[in-house]
Amino acid sequence: MEKAGNELTQKLMDAFFRIMRMHPKNHVPGVKHSEIVILLFIKRKMDKTQTGIRIGDLSRIMRVTSPTVTQFINRLEEKGFVKRKSDPGDRRYIRVILTKQGEDVLQQAWEALVADFNSLIKYLGEEQSRLLADLLLKSYDFFTKDIDVNREG
Amino acid sequence: MEKAGNELTQKLMDAFFRIMRMHPKNHVPGVKHSEIVILLFIKRKMDKTQTGIRIGDLSRIMRVTSPTVTQFINRLEEKGFVKRKSDPGDRRYIRVILTKQGEDVLQQAWEALVADFNSLIKYLGEEQSRLLADLLLKSYDFFTKDIDVNREG
DNA sequence: ACTAATTGGTTGCTAATCTAAGTATTATTC
DNA sequence: GAATAATACTTAGATTAGCAACCAATTAGT
Numbered sequence: 001m002e003k004a005g006n007e008l009t010q011k012l013m014d015a016f017f018r019i020m021r022m023h024p025k026n027h028v029p030g031v032k033h034s035e036i037v038i039l040l041f042i043k044r045k046m047d048k049t050q051t052g053i054r055i056g057d058l059s060r061i062m063r064v065t066s067p068t069v070t071q072f073i074n075r076l077e078e079k080g081f082v083k084r085k086s087d088p089g090d091r092r093y094i095r096v097i098l099t100k101q102g103e104d105v106l107q108q109a110w111e112a113l114v115a116d117f118n119s120l121i122k123y124l125g126e127e128q129s130r131l132l133a134d135l136l137l138k139s140y141d142f143f144t145k146d147i148d149v150n151r152e153g
Numbered sequence: 154m155e156k157a158g159n160e161l162t163q164k165l166m167d168a169f170f171r172i173m174r175m176h177p178k179n180h181v182p183g184v185k186h187s188e189i190v191i192l193l194f195i196k197r198k199m200d201k202t203q204t205g206i207r208i209g210d211l212s213r214i215m216r217v218t219s220p221t222v223t224q225f226i227n228r229l230e231e232k233g234f235v236k237r238k239s240d241p242g243d244r245r246y247i248r249v250i251l252t253k254q255g256e257d258v259l260q261q262a263w264e265a266l267v268a269d270f271n272s273l274i275k276y277l278g279e280e281q282s283r284l285l286a287d288l289l290l291k292s293y294d295f296f297t298k299d300i301d302v303n304r305e306g
Numbered sequence: 307a308c309t310a311a312t313t314g315g316t317t318g319c320t321a322a323t324c325t326a327a328g329t330a331t332t333a334t335t336c
Numbered sequence: 337g338a339a340t341a342a343t344a345c346t347t348a349g350a351t352t353a354g355c356a357a358c359c360a361a362t363t364a365g366t
Binding site for chain 3: 337338339340341342343344345346347348349350351352353354355356357358359360361362363364365366
């Protein structure tokens with residue numbers, strides 16, 4: 001094939017496509033992986049600032065649109081894992097906080113995730129794992145830098 | 154959070170989750186990324202063996218179920234990019250081959266993909282890119298090794 | 307007071323996958 | 337040779353994670 005790309009280009013492409021096709025597994029029955037990720041971001045924000053997180057913030061952090069976040073928050077609220085609170089400073093905002101149940105389910109999932117990734121780190125070695133994380137984040141920035149132009153707020 | 158995992162565990166986890174949330178962009182209007190990937194695997198098989206590829210083979214290579222592959226092949230056939238042929242040796246089998254249109258659309262997408270990944274390689278450096286590819290493939294194997302136990306054929 | 311911008315929301319849709327159940331064919335067993 | 341088991345692929349219906357288009361409420365700017 002003309003413009004085949006060399007061996008490295010094909011290998012890197014294959015590697016990315018494989019990883020992108022992977023679906024993270026569920027560690028807690030009835031709770032989807034993406035829901036866990038959202039709970040995690042909410043927890044981090046609450047630990048740091050003692051306030052809930054805004055939907056716009058989640059949208060930016062996760063690089064998904066705000067309707068997408070809204071739907072996730074709706075389901076998490078239905079499940080009793082989060083609550084919406086108005087922001088007294090600006091009635092356009094809401095701040096999402098974790099409930100006790102949300103913290104519990106996050107804890108459960110977190111332990112399993114940490115175990116998985118610690119196993120991966122053992123498998124690859126710590127230095128290689130650090131390098132992998134760095135390179136993945138750089139790659140992610142590379143691929144999404146154009147997207148960020150369109151995503152401000 | 155107890156069992157927090159150290160800084161490296163969290164960083165690696167975040168990095169993977171970001172990459173997994175990314176959706177490969179479409180390079181050819183009207184043709185989905187996954188369709189391009191399938192055309193690519195078909196092309197590689199045909200180049201190597203001068204025969205079409207079986208659905209079961211694609212299922213194994215891509216680590217998706219055979220009904221998933223069937224649906225993709227249906228759509229690619231409707232679009233005129235592939236054709237199914239019976240295998241004279243065993244009528245249970247079909248062999249999927251690329252049509253001229255399929256080769257053309259693959260060529261078009263391929264050039265764009267190669268350009269993207271060559272840019273990434275320039276960005277990261279060739280040595281780091283090679284290392285990233287190796288580590289991604291190792292990680293992929295690590296995460297999917299359990300799945301393979303359940304997938305034979 | 308009016309217009310523009312921002313935030314979050316709803317709805318309908320897409321893409322990529324799965325499972326369950328089915329048909330057709332070949333392999334195995336008796 | 338008949339019956340059963342296994343294999344390959346198919347169809348239908350479902351799930352998950354996202355998006356775009358559009359909207360209402362609110363705040364910011366003029």
